Amino acid sequence: MDDFQPLLDYINRLVQLDENEEKKLCDLISYRKLLKGQYFLQQGDICKFSGFVVSGCTKTFFVDEDGQEHVVMFAIEDWWTSDMGSYISQKPADFNVQCLENTTLIQISYEDQQELLRQIPKLERFFRLIIERAFVSSQKRIVRNLSxxxxxxxxxxxxxxxxxxxxxxxxxxxxxxxxxxxxxxxxxxxxxxxx
Amino acid sequence: MDDFQPLLDYINRLVQLDENEEKKLCDLISYRKLLKGQYFLQQGDICKFSGFVVSGCTKTFFVDEDGQEHVVMFAIEDWWTSDMGSYISQKPADFNVQCLENTTLIQISYEDQQELLRQIPKLERFFRLIIERAFVSSQKRIVRNLSxxxxxxxxxxxxxxxxxxxxxxxxxxxxxxxxxxxxxxxxxxxxxxxx
DNA sequence: AAATGATGTTAATCTAGATTAACATTTACT
DNA sequence: AGTAAATGTTAATCTAGATTAACATCATTT
The missing domain is CATH 1.10.10 (Arc Repressor Mutant, subunit A)
Structure with missing residues (x-):
């Protein structure tokens, strides 16, 4: 069986899942291994999966009208990666997510995440907490860019x-x-x- | 009694609260009227309240080491305002929130919000949804600033x-x-x- | 209605960071 | 090992946007 421990550890730092809940979760997530250079997501596609990086490294970037690439973020071990805008709306992504090293991720599909949120209310809290943090660091980055x-x-x-x-x-x-x-x-x- | 309908309407667009839940909520929120120029939050203070703007307009800004002011965001009717970083950590705020017009807000204290999240799991979902959106628009702003x-x-x-x-x-x-x-x-x- | 402060405009000059281009170094592939 | 591709550096020139400063307009108060 795949080893989902890194994600379980990460989640259990914020909420306490019981054995049953951990099992439900593990049934609906999957492992994915990507080689350096491979794409986890491509601009224009719908972001079906949110990924938790177990090892390796990704960059999130987009190509503007002039063909210029802009890096939006990186993700290493214990970070999440996706195009959140596309993921929550299930509309075409603005961003690419590409591996800068051979990378292993634990991924959750949008539908399965919705199902998990219904079955495990604690995860509602978990995702609220991590998105709050992501929002705060995004705001702080805006501030740094301005000042x-x-x-x-x-x-x-x-x-x-x-x-x-x-x-x-x-x-x-x-x-x-x-x-x-x-x-x-x-x-x-x-x-x-x-x- | 105060009129909390604007906030109830806003919440009910994302989750359906029953009468009992609405009551609990209304017990723990309060109205606040501020005049043009008054501060809802000052840099360095701990952000005790999250505010939902019923009427009027606020600016969120900070003063950097050189004494320069930088506007981080505005908020008008149906928008939320606070220093999220300070609110979720209950540490000193980076930002000021000041009224640009006479402004009425519905405010929730940090402690009461924690209590509400315990009592009304639907609100866990509600806040997750609005923060997801806030995060996405924050990311998009970074992208605009970069490109x-x-x-x-x-x-x-x-x-x-x-x-x-x-x-x-x-x-x-x-x-x-x-x-x-x-x-x-x-x-x-x-x-x-x-x- | 005069005065004060807040807001907005224009123009000259300056600078942080972009662009271009040539070259150096490192990495990966055959 | 040798070659190509990817990455990094340096320097000259250029430009988007900052700074400074002088002035214009509008709103508020007395």
């Missing part, structure tokens, strides 16, 4: 997500920060001169 | 929130968009020349 220079945003990123920074190419971090790779390179050489 | 010019962000704002634009001084809209009032003025005169 901080590119250099300070980079320093913040480096402090808060040191694990992510080490695993990911610079040009993707630049995109996440809303700057070009050339400018990030300039910032880094400035920082080296400073210290 | 659109100031002019396009302004045009988007004007299309999506025409009611807000008419009620609010330009310099606050500029701040919300992440630009200076002078540059917004320039954008507007350009737009007039174009059409």
């Amino acid at each position: 901080m220079s590119a250099k300070d945003r980079y320093l913040h990123f480096r402090n808060v997500y040191p694990k992510i920074e080490q695993r990911i190419p610079q040009y993707l971090i630049a995109s996440y920060l809303g700057i070009t790779k050339e400018f990030l390179s300039k910032i880094k050489s400035q920082l080296i001169l400073e210290q | 659109m010019s100031a002019k396009d962000r302004y045009l988007h704002f004007r299309n999506v929130y025409p009611k807000i634009e008419q009620r609010i001084p330009q310099y606050l809209i500029a701040s919300y968009l992440g630009i200076t009032k002078e540059f917004l003025s320039k954008i507007k005169s350009q737009l007039i020349l174009e059409q």
Whole structure:
């Protein structure tokens, strides 16, 4: 049988599922292994699954009208990934989710999640709690984008997500920060001169 | 007795409360009237209340280390306002919420909301649904800030929130968009020349 | 009606970050 | 090992938007 323990541990940090509830949950989730470069979701498709990263790393990005790619977020172990807008509305996704490393996910389909929410009211609470947190960090990112220079945003990123920074190419971090790779390179050489 | 109908209507669009549940809810919420200029929440205080705007208009903003004000969001009729980060953690708020007009709100205290969530599981679902939506629009705003010019962000704002634009001084809209009032003025005169 | 403060405009100058392009280095594939 | 592709750097030039400052308009109070 597949090992869903990482997700169960994660959930049990916020709500306590009994054995029966854990069983129901495990019946409706599934394992998925993807290779580096493979897509978990493509822009324009309907986001059928929400994914919990067990190992590996994904980037969420979109391509604008000018063909430019913009990284929206990364996800590593113990993070969720999906296009929430598409997932909750079951309309075409704005975003791609692609693996930056070989990645294993635990996925839940939209329909099964609805079923689980009906059967296990505790999960209603669980998902409320994690989305509250996601919303707060999204707001904080807006605030940083409004009030901080590119250099300070980079320093913040480096402090808060040191694990992510080490695993990911610079040009993707630049995109996440809303700057070009050339400018990030300039910032880094400035920082080296400073210290 | 106070009139909580606007909030009940809003909730009943997403979940169906029975009479008993509505009663419990109404016992734990309260009305609050604030004058133009008054604060619903001040930066540094703990956000004790989440507010549902019945009439009027608020701005959420923060003052950065340089003393610069940044508008994070507005709220008009049927919108929620609070500092969610402070509210869910009961730690000091990053934001101020100030009334731009005389404003009436329905407010719920953090403790009472926890009590309501225990007593009325449907509300767990209700809050999950509205926070999901808030999260999605927050993500979309990040995307716009990453990929659109100031002019396009302004045009988007004007299309999506025409009611807000008419009620609010330009310099606050500029701040919300992440630009200076002078540059917004320039954008507007350009737009007039174009059409 | 005058005065004060809040809001909005215009224009000159400045700068953070973009663009372009050439080159260096690392990684992965045959 | 050798080659191609992916990633990273540097420097010159350019531009979206900031800053400064002077002035215009509108609203509120006395």
